[in-house]
Amino acid sequence: MGINFLSFGSALPQGTVTNDDLSRMVETNDEWIYTRTGIKQRRVAVTESTVSLGTEAAKKAIEKAGIDKDEIDLVVCATITPDTNFPSTAGMVRQAIGLRDIPALDVFGTACAGFIYAVSVAQGLMATGGYKTALVIGAETLSKITDWTDRSSCILFGDGAGAAILGSGEGRGIISYHLDGINDVDGYLLCRLPSSDSPFYKGEKVDYTKMQMNGNKVFTFGITSVINGVRQMLAASGLTADDISWIVPHQANRRIIASAAHRLGIPEEKFYVNIDHVGNTSSASIPIALDEMTDKGLIKKGDKIIMVGFGGGLSAGSLLVEM
Numbered sequence: 417m418g419i420n421f422l423s424f425g426s427a428l429p430q431g432t433v434t435n436d437d438l439s440r441m442v443e444t445n446d447e448w449i450y451t452r453t454g455i456k457q458r459r460v461a462v463t464e465s466t467v468s469l470g471t472e473a474a475k476k477a478i479e480k481a482g483i484d485k486d487e488i489d490l491v492v493c494a495t496i497t498p499d500t501n502f503p504s505t506a507g508m509v510r511q512a513i514g515l516r517d518i519p520a521l522d523v524f525g526t527a528c529a530g531f532i533y534a535v536s537v538a539q540g541l542m543a544t545g546g547y548k549t550a551l552v553i554g555a556e557t558l559s560k561i562t563d564w565t566d567r568s569s570c571i572l573f574g575d576g577a578g579a580a581i582l583g584s585g586e587g588r589g590i591i592s593y594h595l596d597g598i599n600d601v602d603g604y605l606l607c608r609l610p611s612s613d614s615p616f617y618k619g620e621k622v623d624y625t626k627m628q629m630n631g632n633k634v635f636t637f638g639i640t641s642v643i644n645g646v647r648q649m650l651a652a653s654g655l656t657a658d659d660i661s662w663i664v665p666h667q668a669n670r671r672i673i674a675s676a677a678h679r680l681g682i683p684e685e686k687f688y689v690n691i692d693h694v695g696n697t698s699s700a701s702i703p704i705a706l707d708e709m710t711d712k713g714l715i716k717k718g719d720k721i722i723m724v725g726f727g728g729g730l731s732a733g734s735l736l737v738e739m
């Protein structure tokens with residue numbers, strides 16, 4: 417018995433912002449953005465919300481799994497851009513789809529490693545709590561926390577959602593996973609909430625509530641995380657890189673992926689990259705990539721896939737699965 421990925425689904429908002437569009441907002445240009453990041457365009461919410469994107473991705477995943485929605489008995493959603501403090505995004509998606517009254521919870525704050533964390537939480541609950549089928553989502557509207565006047569960060573991010581159905585049954589499924597947490601003492605990746613406006617509060621005043629990032633530090637952290645994640649999964653399973661069909665890294669910067677591939681001595685072609693048309697969608701990036709790969713027929717039964725996420729927290733996570 418294993419815990420298997422039965423399907424994927426994804427949703428992108430209707431807005432498209434090209435590098436040329438950004439060059440009319442901040443001092444940048446298509447050539448700089450594309451050569452430094454691999455991004456050509458990103459999708460941004462116009463009327464969509466984190467819940468609406470998560471709901472659309474989840475509905476597609478349910479349809480592709482060919483299951484009845486009443487079979488789902490757990491929802492876990494990773495996000496750093498919820499629409500509400502509560503209910504949880506997972507709970508709002510549960511209601512929007514009309515699922516049964518089942519547990520639904522968010523994994524908040526683990527940013528671009530969020531999907532790996534959410535799958536690990538779902539897997540743990542399935543292994544010990546008797547849940548047989550889980551809906552796992554990564555959903556983001558990063559456009560609402562992006563500083564659109566900061567050229568070093570606004571070029572990177574996009575909105576979107578990805579979802580997966582996990583089911584326990586025959587097959588090896590998830591072989592191994594590893595989660596890392598690193599103290600971000602220097603604030604390499606940070607997005608603060610507004611400080612309290614309680615009449616009793618006398619502490620620090622926070623009014624800048626957009627994403628802040630030390631690009632160079634995160635760049636290095638990203639390369640190290642991909643390298644460590646792949647090595648951890650190979651060491652835990654006794655497999656070699658030749659046994660792995662695909663590595664699906666978080667889509668942060670094409671140069672991070674290329675550098676990690678080079679240092680690992682693994683051909684870059686083994687790393688799935690779709691950053692050119694979606695940008696960095698944080699917790700949604702890995703399931704969006706997996707859904708695209710499935711639609712293109714790139715994933716076959718028995719394929720072994722390593723997923724690696726890294727981001728704010730600082731957090732990183734890797735997962736090895738046999739499809």
Ligand code: ACO
Pocket residue numbers: 443444445448449452453527528567568569571572605629630631632634635638668669696698726727728
């Ligand atoms: N257009 C033109 N020039 C720019 C731009 C821009 N958009 N942004 C920065 N520059 C300039 C800088 O000002 C600098 O100029 P200077 O040399 O005159 O000072 C020069 O380009 C080089 O800047 P660097 O920051 O060194 O550029 P770098 O090659 O490192 O690329 C980038 C910056 C793209 C941000 C890169 O560091 C990166 O991708 N980092 C990783 C970010 C990431 O992965 N974040 C994900 C986590 S997000 C999360 O968890 C929610």
